[in-house]
Amino acid sequence: MSAVSSYAKALAVAAGRAVPIATRRHVYLSDRPLVFVPLALAGEANAPLAAMIGTSPHDPYMLLVPQPRNRDLRFGFAASLAEVVLAYVRSCTARFEVVGTDRLFLDAPQLLVPNAAGLGFVKLLGRSTRFRRTNGPYPVPAGVPLLGRWLTHLGERSEHPGSSAMLAMTQTLSAHWASGQSAVEDANLAALLGWIDPPEGVCGSEAALAAEDPLVWPPAGPSTDPAFDNEVLAPAIRAYQSATPDSPKRRRAVETLERELRGQMEPTWRLMWHAIKVLRRLPAAETVETRWTADRRDFSRYHDYLSTDGRPQARRDGAVAAARRLQSLEREQTTFDAARALDDPLVMASYRVTGEAFQGTVVSVDRNRRILSERGRRVTRPKVVVGTGDPVHLPVGESLRAPQRIKQNARITEIARSADGVLVTLELDGGMGRAAVPAPGSVPEVGDEITYTSVYPDAIRSPDLPPTDQTPWTHGGPPRPYVPTDDDAREAWE
Amino acid sequence: MDNLQERLRHIRGSAAEKRHNARTVAALTSNPGCARRAVLDAAGVDKDRLARHVGFPAKFGQSQFAITRGNAFEAQVKANGYAELLRLLRETLGLEIREVGSTNLEDVGGNTGQEVRHARSRQKLTSAAADPNAAATFYDHPLLRLDVGGSRVYLEPDLVAFHHDGVFHVVEIKSFAVIDNQADARKVAAAATQSAVYVLALRRLLGDDKVAHEVVLVCPKDFSNQPVATKVDVRKQLIVLNHQLSRLTRIESLVEALPPTLTLDLAPDDDGKFSRPAAEVIAALGEIEARYAPGCLATCEMAFFCRQEASGCTATLGLSVREELGGVETVAEALGLADGILVEGDDQAEVAAMLRTTARIFGSVAA
Numbered sequence: 084m085s086a087v088s089s090y091a092k093a094l095a096v097a098a099g100r101a102v103p104i105a106t107r108r109h110v111y112l113s114d115r116p117l118v119f120v121p122l123a124l125a126g127e128a129n130a131p132l133a134a135m136i137g138t139s140p141h142d143p144y145m146l147l148v149p150q151p152r153n154r155d156l157r158f159g160f161a162a163s164l165a166e167v168v169l170a171y172v173r174s175c176t177a178r179f180e181v182v183g184t185d186r187l188f189l190d191a192p193q194l195l196v197p198n199a200a201g202l203g204f205v206k207l208l209g210r211s212t213r214f215r216r217t218n219g220p221y222p223v224p225a226g227v228p229l230l231g232r233w234l235t236h237l238g239e240r241s242e243h244p245g246s247s248a249m250l251a252m253t254q255t256l257s258a259h260w261a262s263g264q265s266a267v268e269d270a271n272l273a274a275l276l277g278w279i280d281p282p283e284g285v286c287g288s289e290a291a292l293a294a295e296d297p298l299v300w301p302p303a304g305p306s307t308d309p310a311f312d313n314e315v316l317a318p319a320i321r322a323y324q325s326a327t328p329d330s331p332k333r334r335r336a337v338e339t340l341e342r343e344l345r346g347q348m349e350p351t352w353r354l355m356w357h358a359i360k361v362l363r364r365l366p367a368a369e370t371v372e373t374r375w376t377a378d379r380r381d382f383s384r385y386h387d388y389l390s391t392d393g394r395p396q397a398r399r400d401g402a403v404a405a406a407r408r409l410q411s412l413e414r415e416q417t418t419f420d421a422a423r424a425l426d427d428p429l430v431m432a433s434y435r436v437t438g439e440a441f442q443g444t445v446v447s448v449d450r451n452r453r454i455l456s457e458r459g460r461r462v463t464r465p466k467v468v469v470g471t472g473d474p475v476h477l478p479v480g481e482s483l484r485a486p487q488r489i490k491q492n493a494r495i496t497e498i499a500r501s502a503d504g505v506l507v508t509l510e511l512d513g514g515m516g517r518a519a520v521p522a523p524g525s526v527p528e529v530g531d532e533i534t535y536t537s538v539y540p541d542a543i544r545s546p547d548l549p550p551t552d553q554t555p556w557t558h559g560g561p562p563r564p565y566v567p568t569d570d571d572a573r574e575a576w577e
Numbered sequence: 578m579d580n581l582q583e584r585l586r587h588i589r590g591s592a593a594e595k596r597h598n599a600r601t602v603a604a605l606t607s608n609p610g611c612a613r614r615a616v617l618d619a620a621g622v623d624k625d626r627l628a629r630h631v632g633f634p635a636k637f638g639q640s641q642f643a644i645t646r647g648n649a650f651e652a653q654v655k656a657n658g659y660a661e662l663l664r665l666l667r668e669t670l671g672l673e674i675r676e677v678g679s680t681n682l683e684d685v686g687g688n689t690g691q692e693v694r695h696a697r698s699r700q701k702l703t704s705a706a707a708d709p710n711a712a713a714t715f716y717d718h719p720l721l722r723l724d725v726g727g728s729r730v731y732l733e734p735d736l737v738a739f740h741h742d743g744v745f746h747v748v749e750i751k752s753f754a755v756i757d758n759q760a761d762a763r764k765v766a767a768a769a770t771q772s773a774v775y776v777l778a779l780r781r782l783l784g785d786d787k788v789a790h791e792v793v794l795v796c797p798k799d800f801s802n803q804p805v806a807t808k809v810d811v812r813k814q815l816i817v818l819n820h821q822l823s824r825l826t827r828i829e830s831l832v833e834a835l836p837p838t839l840t841l842d843l844a845p846d847d848d849g850k851f852s853r854p855a856a857e858v859i860a861a862l863g864e865i866e867a868r869y870a871p872g873c874l875a876t877c878e879m880a881f882f883c884r885q886e887a888s889g890c891t892a893t894l895g896l897s898v899r900e901e902l903g904g905v906e907t908v909a910e911a912l913g914l915a916d917g918i919l920v921e922g923d924d925q926a927e928v929a930a931m932l933r934t935t936a937r938i939f940g941s942v943a944a
Contacts, residue, residue, distance in 0.1 A: 089897070089901030090935045093898075094912070125640035125642040125643040125646075126642045128753075265871035268874075297636070309640040429939075432938050432942045436935050436938055442938075474934055
């Protein structure tokens with residue numbers, strides 16, 4: 084939570100509806116995302132109970148496990164899910180471009196789940212299926228291990244800041260709107276959407292309150308409502324269990340389960356598409372496409388890997404892989420934060436409040452200023468003075484950038500504070516063309532409104548790690564590649 | 578003391594006393610500043626029923642699937658005279674023990690009264706601790722007692738205490754899975770805090786050196802029903818718990834500050850229906866100060882009532898938001914300071930300046 088989003092939450096309480104904290108959409112939204120609403124049986128590690136999945140709001144595909152404790156039925160669920168997911172993955176590989184020597188698919192899978200617990204479910208389902216084998220003891224249908232690899236891949240990818248490969252809807256919405264409730268309550272998709280887009284004539288707090296009634300809005304999963312478990316689900320599963328296979332009684336039991344579980348998932352299914360519609364109303368931020376390209380690249384790479392090597396991901400990362408991963412996650416996080424602020428003045432507001440960025444008016448410009456560089460050459464270094472009312476907590480010497488002039492470095496040479504505000508003197512470098520005098524428009528002019536920030540992607544540097552095969556002995560030497568063992572495949576899934 | 582018990586009994590009214598357990602003690606320490614929870618718990622009020630009566634039922638029922646699975650797993654681990662559990666403990670604690678006795682303390686000759694059970698648990702445990710030659714033994718479901726805020730509470734037992742070589746280990750059996758040696762951090766934290774409550778109660782009974790600060794957590798491995806044991810060091814939780822319990826405002830002083838006639842009796846009539854008007858109960862509840870935080874929603878039965886009561890307060894938005902808003906009490910006050918409509922107090926100058934800056938910048942962009 085930043086000062087801005089906290090203030091926006093206070094505004095939301097007063098206004099009775101959510102307040103936008105972004106003017107742009109900072110995630111990519113596929114034209115046909117794969118929406119996935121899973122339900123799991125309470126008390127088990129990862130026992131799928133039912134799911135709705137599909138790329139069109141009008142055509143959800145429903146999966147069901149009538150007795151979630153039954154191993155074969157669980158695999159049946161995984162096999163049916165594999166058909167849907169793998170067909171979707173295949174459909175993303177129809178067209179590609181060639182970049183350098185790499186083949187880059189023009190599309191990539193995007194999985195949308197209701198909440199953070201849904202992300203966890205997908206990761207665990209990936210973990211529980213990727214080591215399975217299609218031969219030997221406990222064989223599984225062909226698609227299951229491959230499904231496990233893809234779900235694991237999406238799960239890992241989703242941890243990368245800025246990735247849109249798999250999104251939890253509540254997190255995505257919270258990144259764009261501040262509701263008048265706490266983060267705990269924001270984890271409820273129905274309540275959060277109630278604040279953001281309440282029904283006609285209802286205020287956000289009322290809509291959110293109504294959304295907490297599990298009879299009206301069943302939980303968005305994967306956990307089900309305990310009362311539903313006890314009063315509806317348990318008797319229905321018992322009825323299924325006690326009926327002989329292929330009997331009319333069992334068919335009826337399955338029908339009951341299907342009807343009841345559909346009733347639990349359908350509201351969430353509708354909410355998911357409602358949320359997608361709400362998000363589409365926001366124009367995409369400028370760098371969304373770049374980040375989606377990174378997702379596409381990662382997808383293409385993993386697709387190639389599966390067709391050449393195809394071993395499942397290790398149970399746990401080795402030390403070297405973990406260090407590498409952590410470093411890239413940190414770098415992506417800072418880059419993502421910076422890019423978001425550059426794309427969106429409302430996100431930039433957070434940095435202005437903390438004094439890491441400021442917005443103001445250009446009060447004077449020394450456009451054709453030339454100085455002697457360290458190497459003794461005459462170089463163009465215009466000076467501009469910006470007056471601002473924002474708090475400026477930046478040291479002299481700090482390098483800044485303006486979002487519209489991202490290639491042009493602006494170094495603070497002087498900060499003068501007075502009762503009316505702050506005057507910041509900046510020396511500009513770069514982005515002015517090759518001539519002795521700066522190209523037209525390349526230097527801000529007096530009266531221009533301009534923002535300068537100390538947070539921008541170029542400012543982020545981290546040391547490179549040595550190549551994996553040159554890991555020094557101090558760090559255990561080059562790690563041996565992971566080879567899945569028979570133990571991994573044999574483990575009970577009950 | 579008798580006067581205090583009398584007052585607490587009066588607050589509870591005619592209903593039967595609701596017992597504490599490790600979970601409620603652990604929850605108490607998560608929001609130690611809440612007088613309402615402290616008084617209701619000390620008085621043994623059935624908060625679930627109370628919340629229902631005032632129109633804000635708690636929403637954390639337990640699914641029977643979770644209960645069944647938990648019980649089945651526990652039974653499996655304890656089956657065949659604790660054979661599986663002994664194997665796990667041998668591996669985890671590095672013991673050479675081949676045989677182990679067991680004493681079930683769940684009831685005393687069919688008597689499940691708390692006093693009787695606690696007396697027997699105390700007698701069995703202290704004599705084992707005092708005997709240097711005592712054979713290794715599992716003590717199943719001992720009933721322990723703990724002093725919480727000046728009031729004695731019995732801990733509904735959900736543990737096995739394992740005694741060997743003069744040391745007790747608390748063994749906690751939980752049914753959440755440990756997958757690839759990792760488990761849900763929140764569940765582990767909750768289990769560790771609960772175990773720490775047992776360790777503390779045992780230590781108060783037997784002395785610090787008799788009870789290990791490492792508890793053994795037994796959980797299912799990966800996606801199977803095979804148990805796996807892990808040692809969990811609960812020293813940190815013990816420190817927190819000790820600290821929180823000692824600084825819990827004494828119940829006596831809390832109760833003294835309340836009107837002497839205060840009662841939360843729901844006045845059930847002959848059919849068991851509660852005849853006391855909800856408005857009256859709400860007014861009575863209003864006398865006991867609460868400190869609501871969103872975290873309460875997951876731990877306290879009264880949370881939805883308290884949230885409603887606290888609406889418009891910055892606390893309902895979460896601790897971090899409250900801090901960002903300068904720690905002021907209400908949303909209206911925060912916005913008033915931000916807009917410059919309210920004049921800040923002497924100690925609020927910094928907060929007000931920060932809020933005004935935020936409001937100005939946000940307003941200039943969002944408009």
